[in-house]
Amino acid sequence: MASAKMGSMSRSEPLRSRNAEQKATDVLPPPEQHARQYAAVRSAHETELIEDYVELIGDLLEHSGEARATDVAARMGVSQATVARMVRRLNELGYVSNEPYRSLFLTEEGRRMAAWSRERHAIVLQFLRALGVDDATARIDAEGVEHHVSEKTLELMQRFANERDRGT
Amino acid sequence: MASAKMGSMSRSEPLRSRNAEQKATDVLPPPEQHARQYAAVRSAHETELIEDYVELIGDLLEHSGEARATDVAARMGVSQATVARMVRRLNELGYVSNEPYRSLFLTEEGRRMAAWSRERHAIVLQFLRALGVDDATARIDAEGVEHHVSEKTLELMQRFANERDRGT
DNA sequence: CGACAAACTTAGCGAGTGCTAAAAAATTTT
DNA sequence: AAAATTTTTTAGCACTCGCTAAGTTTGTCG
Numbered sequence: 001m002a003s004a005k006m007g008s009m010s011r012s013e014p015l016r017s018r019n020a021e022q023k024a025t026d027v028l029p030p031p032e033q034h035a036r037q038y039a040a041v042r043s044a045h046e047t048e049l050i051e052d053y054v055e056l057i058g059d060l061l062e063h064s065g066e067a068r069a070t071d072v073a074a075r076m077g078v079s080q081a082t083v084a085r086m087v088r089r090l091n092e093l094g095y096v097s098n099e100p101y102r103s104l105f106l107t108e109e110g111r112r113m114a115a116w117s118r119e120r121h122a123i124v125l126q127f128l129r130a131l132g133v134d135d136a137t138a139r140i141d142a143e144g145v146e147h148h149v150s151e152k153t154l155e156l157m158q159r160f161a162n163e164r165d166r167g168t
Numbered sequence: 169m170a171s172a173k174m175g176s177m178s179r180s181e182p183l184r185s186r187n188a189e190q191k192a193t194d195v196l197p198p199p200e201q202h203a204r205q206y207a208a209v210r211s212a213h214e215t216e217l218i219e220d221y222v223e224l225i226g227d228l229l230e231h232s233g234e235a236r237a238t239d240v241a242a243r244m245g246v247s248q249a250t251v252a253r254m255v256r257r258l259n260e261l262g263y264v265s266n267e268p269y270r271s272l273f274l275t276e277e278g279r280r281m282a283a284w285s286r287e288r289h290a291i292v293l294q295f296l297r298a299l300g301v302d303d304a305t306a307r308i309d310a311e312g313v314e315h316h317v318s319e320k321t322l323e324l325m326q327r328f329a330n331e332r333d334r335g336t
Numbered sequence: 337c338g339a340c341a342a343a344c345t346t347a348g349c350g351a352g353t354g355c356t357a358a359a360a361a362a363t364t365t366t
Numbered sequence: 367a368a369a370a371t372t373t374t375t376t377a378g379c380a381c382t383c384g385c386t387a388a389g390t391t392t393g394t395c396g
Contacts, residue, residue, distance in 0.1 A: 028231055028243075029307070035245030037311045038220065042354090044312055045213070049383080052206065063196055070343060075196075077203030082384060084345055089382090101344060101391055132324050139197065141321050143205045144212055148312025156299050210384090217353080238373060250354060252375055257352090269361060269374060338396095345390070355379080362373070 041148070048147045051117045052076070053086055054095050057104050058114030066103040120154060121146045127157035130164040209316070216315045219285045220244070221254055222263050225272050226282030234271040288322060289314045295325035298332040 028034065056075060060067035073083045087104060090096040095110035106114055124146045128138035149157070196202065224243055228235035241251045255272060258264040263278035274282055292314045296306040317325070 028227055031239070031242045032245075034243040037308050038243075039245045040308050041220075041312045046382090052209075059196055068343075069345095071199070074199045075202040075206070077200075077207045078383085079385060080344065081346085081386080085383080088345095128321060131321070131328065133318075133321050137318050137320050140205050140208050141316060141318050144209045144316025145313050148309060148316070150301075150305050150309055152305050153296060153299070153301050153309050156301060160299065214352090236373080237375095246353090247355060248374070249356080249376085253353080256375095339394100340396100341392100341394080343390100343392070345388100347386105347388085349385080349387105351384085352382085354381085356377105358375105358377085360373100360375070362371100364369100364371070366367105366369075 044147050049086075050090065050093070050095070051113060051147060052143075053090060054106065054110050054113045055117035055121065057096065058106055058111065058118065061104075061106065067105070068103055072104070117146070120149070123154055123158045123161070124149065126161040126165075130161040212315050217254075218258065218261070218263070219281060219315060220311075221258060222274065222278050222281045223285035223289065225264065226274055226279065226286065229272075229274065235273070236271055240272070285314070288317070291322055291326045291329070292317065294329040294333075298329040 029037070053072070053076070056072060057067045060071055060075075064071075069080055069083045069087060072087075073080045076083065087096060087098060090110070091098060094107055095113060096104055097107050097110075098104045121142060125138055125142040128141055128145075129135065133141065197205070221240070221244070224240060225235045228239055228243075232239075237248060237251045237255060240255075241248045244251065255264060255266060258278070259266060262275055263281060264272055265275050265278075266272045289310060293306055293310040296309055296313075297303065301309065
C-alpha cells in the first residue's frame with residue numbers, strides 16, 4: 001500500500017511527482033518531527049482560549065463601548081464565574097486592565113493581540129466564503145481554524161480571497 | 169473604523185455587496201449564536217486529542233504492523249505515562265482494544281474513526297499544498313486545522329485541490 | 337432611602353492532560 | 367538461567383477550564 005519515499009521535495013518536477021505526492025500520508029514523518037507537529041498543536045491550544053477572550057473583549061469594546069463580564073459570559077457561552085477567573089488570568093498576563101465591578105479594558109498589549117486575532121479571523125472568514133462555504137458554516141469553521149494557520153498560509157488565503165473577489 | 173451594518177445577507181447581489189461583505193466582522197452575531205460558535209470549538213477540542221491518538225495508532229498499525237505505547241509516546245511527544253492513561257481511556261471509549269504489555273489495536277469503531285481522520289487529514293494537507301503552502305508548513309497547519317473544518321468545507325477543499333492539481 | 341435585581345467575586349468540586357518517580361512485567365543479553 | 371534493559375503500569379502532583387452555590391457590590395426603582 002505504501003509507495004514512494006520522498007520527504008519534503010520542493011516544487012520542481014512537474015508531472016509524475018504531483019501525483020506521487022498526493023498520498024503524502026503514506027509515509028510517516030520521522031518520530032521527532034512528528035512530535036514537533038503535535039507539540040505545535042498543543043502550544044496553539046494554550047493561547048487559543050486567551051486569544052478568543054481578548055478578541056471578544058476587543059470586539060465588545062469597539063461595538064458597544066464597554067465589555068461587561070456578563071456579556072462576555074453570554075457570548076462565550078460560559079458561566080460568569082468562569083469569565084471572572086479568566087479575566088483575572090488575562091489581567092495577570094497583562095492583556096486586560098480592570099477594576100472590580102467595572103467594565104473590562106484591554107492593555108496596549110491586549111489591543112495588539114485583539115487586532116491581530118481580529119485580522120486573522122477576518123481573513124480566514126473571507127477566505128472560506130470565497131471558497132464557497134456558506135456564511136453560517138464559515139463562521140463556525142473560522143472560529144476553530146484561525147488559531148491553527150501559519151502566517152504563510154494566511155497570506156495565501158488572503159491572496160486567494162482577493163483574487164476570487166475581483167473575479168480572477 | 170466601523171462602516172456597514174449588514175447581518176448575514178445570503179449570496180445574491182453580485183457587485184457591491186461583495187465588497188461590503190468583506191468587513192463581515194464589523195457586526196457581532198447575536199449573543200446566543202456567538203455562544204454556539206464557541207461551543208462548537210470547545211466540543212471539537214474534546215474529540216481532538218482522541219482522534220489524534222486513534223489516527224496515530226492506526227497509522228502505526230498500518231505502517232509497521234504494530235503500535236507500541238512507546239512509539240505512540242515518541243510520536244506524540246509525550247511521556248509514556250501519559251500514553252498509558254490515554255490508552256485506558258480510549259479503551260473505555262471503545263476505540264482501542266489492548267491486553268496488558270501488548271501492542272495496541274483498534275476496534276471496529278476505532279478503525280472507522282482512524283479512517284475518517286486519515287482521509288480528512290489527507291484532504292486538508294493536499295488542499296494546503298494546492299494553495300501553495302510549502303510542505304513543512306502544510307503538515308503543521310493540517311494537524312491543527314483538520315479538526316475544525318466541517319464536511320462542507322472539506323468537500324470544497326477537496327474540489328479545489330483536484331482542480332488545481334489537474335491545472336484548472 | 338430602603339429593597340430588589342443584576343452583576344461580580346470567591347470557594348470548592350470534577351474532569352482532562354501534562355509530568356516525574358517508582359514498581360511490575362516482558363524482553364534481550366550475557 | 368540470571369542479569370540487565372526496555373516497556374508498561376501505577377501513584378501522586380500541578381495546572382487549566384468547565385460548573386454550582388453562596389456571598390458582595392452596584393444600580394435601579396418604588
